[in-house]
Structure formats: structure tokens, C-alpha cells
Amino acid sequence: MEKLFQKQRINSSWKSYAKRAAVVTFTAFTVIALSGCSLLPREETALQPPLIQPVQEKLDLVDVTRGNIQTSLKGTAIFVSSNVKTLSFTESGGQLKSVNVKLGQEVKAGDLLAELELEDLALQVRQQKLSVERVHLLYSEAVQNGVSGIVKRLKEIDLEKEQMSLQAMESKLNKSQLFSPISGTVIYVDSIKTGDRVNAFQTIVTVADPSSMQLTYAASDAKGVLGVEAGMPVSLKYKGKDYTGKVLQSPSSAPVSTDKAKADSKAVTIVMGIDNPPEGIQIGHSADMIIDLQKRENVIVLPRKAIRSYMGRNYVQIADGERKKEVDVEVGLTTPTEVEIVKGLEKGQQVILNN
Structure with missing residues (x-):
């Protein structure tokens, strides 16, 4: 009986211990559960954005x-000669014998600029001049000797024939040579060489008279010179000095041309004169220009x-x-x-x- 009582007391003590352990464990878990967030990093409280007044737009x-x-037309005008001669062989083409001038060279009226190869035509002309002189002497002698009637007329016919032949040869020779009609500066020379074939009316040399100057302005399109009329005053500045002038030719006053290239050029180009031009102006020099248009x-x-x-x-x-x-x-x-x-x-x- 005593052993049985002892066994029951031990069992009771064990059950009491087990209950206390369970209570402790439960309490621990409860504390952990309640304070679990304290074991993790604490989140910071989100701050509200500051109140900023919108910037008022400042209007211009x-x-x-x-x-x-x-309105005005402003640009750069180029000095050109108003007296320009373009030279070409107008009778027919041929083989080039020589070009006797260079670009920029000064020439005088009557200078030989270029010529075609015509074999011995020059020699034939000299010979024909002698023939004319011979026949003329015979005719003069006959007249002095009192020859009349048919004999005199035959002498006259011989002289006329020789003179006509000489004129034809000289005309052909002249048309194979280009002489400068004015004194001036060579502003263009074709890049042909001796022996090259030259066509009729092909520009070979261009001569400009620098003593007769004017200005030209070319716009990029016709709208650029719209409103410009002949006679309008022009303000010019050349080498830092002010000058006056006027419009001599505008697209509306330019001569009508059937050549498309020339017509297109005239449609965008104005020509101006300068009052009291200074000395030293050369072809190709430039001047600033202003033409007042509408106001x-x-x-x-x-x-x-x-x-x-x-x-x-x-x-x-x-x-x-x-x-x-x-x-x-x-x-x-x-x-x-x-x-x-x-x-x-x-x-x-x-x-x-x-x-």
C-alpha cells in the first residue's frame, strides 16, 4: 500500500510539472507573438510631401x-561692265589656228584675238591684191592712151572682176579672224586649243570695257526681287563709303528673250547704276546694297x-x-x-x- 501511495504521488508531481511547463511555453510564445515585430527592423513612418506653391508662369x-x-531688299551686288562684247566666228566653224589673248589681258580696239586655220588664204589675198593693182595699172594706161569704146570697157570689166575676187577673199579671211571691237579687258577665253574644231557662233573670247561700270544682283528665285522696279533709288556701300544709285533694269523691264537660259537669268537679276563712281573700281568688285521697297x-x-x-x-x-x-x-x-x-x-x- 505504501508503494502504491508513493507511485501516485510521483505521478501527481509529474503532471503538475508538465502543466507548469506548458503554461511557461505558452506564455513565452504569446510574448514573442505580441512583440514579434520588435525582432524585425522597424519601418519608418511615411512623411507627407511638403506643401509647395506652384510657380506662376511669367508671361512675356x-x-x-x-x-x-x-520692307527692303538687301544683298551684295557685283560690278560688271555695261559694254561687253562677245566674239565668235559667225560665218562657219573650222579648225582653230590660234588664240592670241589670255584671261585678264588688256587689249585695244582692232587687236587680233583669235583665228581659224585657212591654209594659204592669207597668201592668196596678197596675191590677189597684186592682181588688182596690175589690172588697175593697165586700165589707167589705156585711158591715158585715149582708148575708148569696147576696148576700154573690157579693161573696166577685168578690173571689176579682180576687185570682186579680192573682196570675197578678204571677207572670208576677216570672218576667220576675231578682232576686238573695243578697248578693254578679256573676261572670258574658251578652253580650246590649237587644232581643235570650232563651231559657228561658239563664244571664243569676251571683252569688257572697264570704264563703263554698273552693278548686278542675282536672287536665288524670282520672289527675291519681287517689287523691284526700274528707277528705284539704291543705297550702296563700297569699301566702307556710302554711294547712291538707281535700278536700271528689273525683271519686269528686261527685254523679252526667246532663249530660255537668258530669260531665266533676267527673271532673277537686277541691274543698277552708281552715281559718281570712285576710281579704282574693277570688274568683279562687290558692294553692299539696300533697295527700299514697300512702306x-x-x-x-x-x-x-x-x-x-x-x-x-x-x-x-x-x-x-x-x-x-x-x-x-x-x-x-x-x-x-x-x-x-x-x-x-x-x-x-x-x-x-x-x-
């Missing part, structure tokens, strides 16, 4: 006012950058209180920096320049 405004606007007074003028364009529409933005408002406009004269407003704006409005 220009007042709508009235003023004047002037409008007391009109609405805006900076060109104020105009906005989209799909063929021209418009501006105006300040309407705190808002921006788009207004369609019709433009007139335009310069590189300004534009005329024909319709759409009124004096006193404010146009926004920046986007």
Missing part, C-alpha cells in the same frame, strides 16, 4: 500699338516671333485676364524682325511672345 507680353514698317505707316506692327502658324493658319496668343486666348490674324508686310497685322487685333491688347 507686348502691347498692341501702331507704327511704321518698311506702311500707322499700322499695327508686332515682333515676328509673336506670330504662330499651324496648317496654314496664322494666330497669336493674347492675355485675357488670367487666361490665354488664341486670336486668328491676317498678316501684311513682313521683315526679318517685324510683321504687319492687317486684321485680328486692336490697339491696347497684349500679345504673348513666349509659349
